[in-house]
Amino acid sequence: MIYFQLFYSFFKIGLFTFGGGYAMVPLLEKELIDNKKWLTNEELLEIMSIAQMTPGTIAINAATFVGYREKGFLGGIMTTAGVIAPSYLVITIIYHLFDETFEHPIAQKAFMGARACIVALIGHSVWKMFKGSVTDKYGLGIFLIACLLLFVFHIHPILLIIVGAMLGVGLYVALPKEMKNLLK
Amino acid sequence: MEALSLEAIQEYFDLFITFCKIGFFSFGGGLAMVPLFVVEFQKQGWMKPDQFYNVLSLAQMTPGAIAVNSATYVGNQAGVSVGGRLGAIIGGVFSTSGLATPSVVCIVALSEILKKLKQNKWKQAFFFGIKPVTIALILFAGWKIAESTFFDIEIDKVHYPSIVLCIIVAVIIKFFDKKIHPIALIAVSAILGIVLF
Structure with missing residues (x-):
């Protein structure tokens, strides 16, 4: 019942993702790397990279990628349906029971608590990814440039991705021998 | 049945196509889609910008991707006017699957390309x-x-x-x-x- 497992894993991830596509990284790590062993840390980072530069929502892109990789087209459909289903159910129920200014104080507080937790989870994921993937001075340099452009100059994510790709390819052109050992 | 009238089916189709378009032209995550959402909804007469900003704060507060949540809400809203409650539920299915379609197509194509370039x-x-x-x-x-x-x-x-x-x-x-x-x-x-x- 691999198809059901794909659906169920992504249903759980979708249901507990608060605050956009990147907030699902800690859940993806636990579910796909630790529990199901479908991916390695390095592959997850690659999938997130692909998900953010492909048209569409990051969460859906990442889900489709994992499902397609595991079980082909039908697998991709199952993970995509899984990650969408909680959104569809929750929003449809809210639509029919409340109006769009729905701001229940208890829901607000629960949401604040969940977000405080997600900040810590994302911080931990970033630290693990950083330790696992940024292992040389070139990678560190690109990371620091990216942080500077993002936090200080508020550059658009897509532009930043283009800058990163150019730096990677540029380094390979400039230092082919040295880079060959670093690429994998 | 009202929810399956010709007019309603036309609306579901519009929802699917519009969200396909939004999905295809948005890069870089949920909030990058907002300007596209606003323009398209006004054109289609589904929602005014200020109403959409309320929906957006709801979409950020509920579980799941922000864009998917917004799409479901707008699909419900557009569906309800042509097909009542059932129309709303169907509208949400069409808007959400419309949003997902470009992702599935692009990711499947890209996966195949990357497989070929594995050692490149x-x-x-x-x-x-x-x-x-x-x-x-x-x-x-x-x-x-x-x-x-x-x-x-x-x-x-x-x-x-x-x-x-x-x-x-x-x-x-x-x-x-x-x-x-x-x-x-x-x-x-x-x-x-x-x-x-």
């Missing part, structure tokens, strides 16, 4: 540059969530209880990372939020 050095150099950027973007997303959780911009106040909760969770993850599922931590934190905040 240029592809590896490309990702060598992009991976640190991805980590920076995830860090930035975390910072944005922290900002909106820990600081109340409207009244210019720091919300200390949520900072304390975040630190406690960080310590727990540090020592029990392998044993605890993040879903359990999120659920417990949500309950603590209700009790303590």
Whole structure:
């Protein structure tokens, strides 16, 4: 019942993702790397990279990628349906029971608590990814440039991705021998 | 049946196509889609911008991707006018699957290309540059969530209880990372939020 497992894993991830596509990284790590062993840390980072530069929502892109990789087209459909289903159910129920200014104080507080937790989870994921993937001075340099452009100059994510790709390819052109050992 | 009238079917089709378009032309995550959403909805007469901003704050508060949540809401809204409650439920299915369609098509195509380029050095150099950027973007997303959780911009106040909760969770993850599922931590934190905040 691999198809059901794909659906169920992504249903759980979708249901507990608060605050956009990147907030699902800690859940993806636990579910796909630790529990199901479908991916390695390095592959997850690659999938997130692909998900953010492909048209569409990051969460859906990442889900489709994992499902397609595991079980082909039908697998991709199952993970995509899984990650969408909680959104569809929750929003449809809210639509029919409340109006769009729905701001229940208890829901607000629960949401604040969940977000405080997600900040810590994302911080931990970033630290693990950083330790696992940024292992040389070139990678560190690109990371620091990216942080500077993002936090200080508020550059658009897509532009930043283009800058990163150019730096990677540029380094390979400039230092082919040295880079060959670093690429994998 | 009203929800399956010709007019209603036309509307579902419009929803699907419009959200396909939005999905295809949006890069870089949920909030990057907002301008596209606003323009398309006004054109279609589904929702005024100020109403959409309310929907957006609801979409950020509920589980799941922001764009998917907004799409479901707008699909319901557009469906209800042509087919009542059932029309709304069907409308949501069409808008949401419309949004997902470009993702599925592009990712499947890209997966096949990447499989062929597996050992290609240029592809590896490309990702060598992009991976640190991805980590920076995830860090930035975390910072944005922290900002909106820990600081109340409207009244210019720091919300200390949520900072304390975040630190406690960080310590727990540090020592029990392998044993605890993040879903359990999120659920417990949500309950603590209700009790303590």
